[in-house]
Amino acid sequence: MQALRDLQKSQGAILSSEGIPNTFKNAADLETVKAGAVLFDRSHWGVLQMSGGDRLRFIHNQTTNTFTQRQPGEGCDTVFVTSTARTIDLTTVYVADEALLILTSPGQDQRLMDWMDRYIFPADQVSLANLTADIAVFSLVGSSSAAVLKNLGIELEPDLSTAHHRSVDLGGVALRLAVGSGLALPGYTLLVSVEGAASVWQQLTDAGIIPAGELLWQQLRVQQGRPAPERELTDDYNPLEAGLWDAIAFDKGCYIGQETIARLNTYQGVKQQLWGLQLNGTVGPGEVIFAGDEKVGLLTSVVETSGGLRGLGYIRTKAGGAGLTVSVGAANGVVVDLPYLARGYLTTNNLPA
Structure with a gap:
């Protein structure tokens, strides 16, 4: 390099x-x-390579999207989650002729190598390599x-x-x-x-x-609203809360974390969601988000732009969404939707209690 x-x-x-x-x-x-x-x-x-005859079945059973019918030249975003559907990482998988290439978030390559290695059994025709x-x-x-x-x-x-x-x-x-x-x-x-x-x-x-x-x-x-590890992608949140609905196939069979994700979707159980925030003052990640006197969420990322301070944060679904006026530290702001985020069944007229 x-x-x-x-x-x-x-x-x-x-x-x-x-x-x-x-x-x-x-x-x-x-x-x-x-x-x-x-x-x-x-x-x-990170870039990981998965080879072996069982590679499509293995990644299908490990992550939120579907792979068993994908052909070389195709690919998709998919999420690694724990057994309780807590987010590990958002990845992009490219299906090549003889292998899968998995693009991970920064610093997550070895973590995912170790995670997947736990589920590879002697009979599985799956091999992993770290090509980062x-x-x-x-x-x-x-x-x-x-x-x-x-x-x-x-x-x-x-x-x-x-x-x-x-x-x-x-x-x-x-x-x-x-x-x-x-x-x-x-x-x-x-x-x-x-x-x-x-x-x-x-x-x-x-x-x-x-x-x-x-x-x-x-x-x-x-x-744009892309969540990042150690910010929006942590053990505190699941991929539905993180707005990653487009990386989830709800009609596929069993995979790690599937039961929890299916239950959250079926019973409309998403209690908090990731949103954008437009802020008028200087604040840092980790600050509590208030709507009036009520604690409604947590600020996870902040950047300075030519148009002012912009942030990402999780806000309780019942508190509201786009257009909600909030305060964060010494700053005031408004909640906005962002193009990267998807919300599945959730609309302003269809919110969990």
């Missing part, structure tokens, strides 16, 4: 203590994403992402679902190109060997794509 880091520093990258581009001197901003395309380095996210150190992950995000790739000679079929993917060649470098930016924004995810990472990054930025760092990613994540 050193060649990639050297290239990024030559482009004005300011690296974090972990070596991740935090920002760039000529930083992209939210308007750049709306009008064009930006490039994020997500190589600190071998594969670079980039996200191309923005309205002109497809046009930029087309100019580089790469074009996917229109209207493909998120996580559909195929192998492509970019300037002599083989990579896997997948639909979906990791956010509720148009874009693509690229998985490339670390040996070819610098070349791919150079070709994309030479094509006019503006490099962006972790600070902008976090702004987008919070404004």
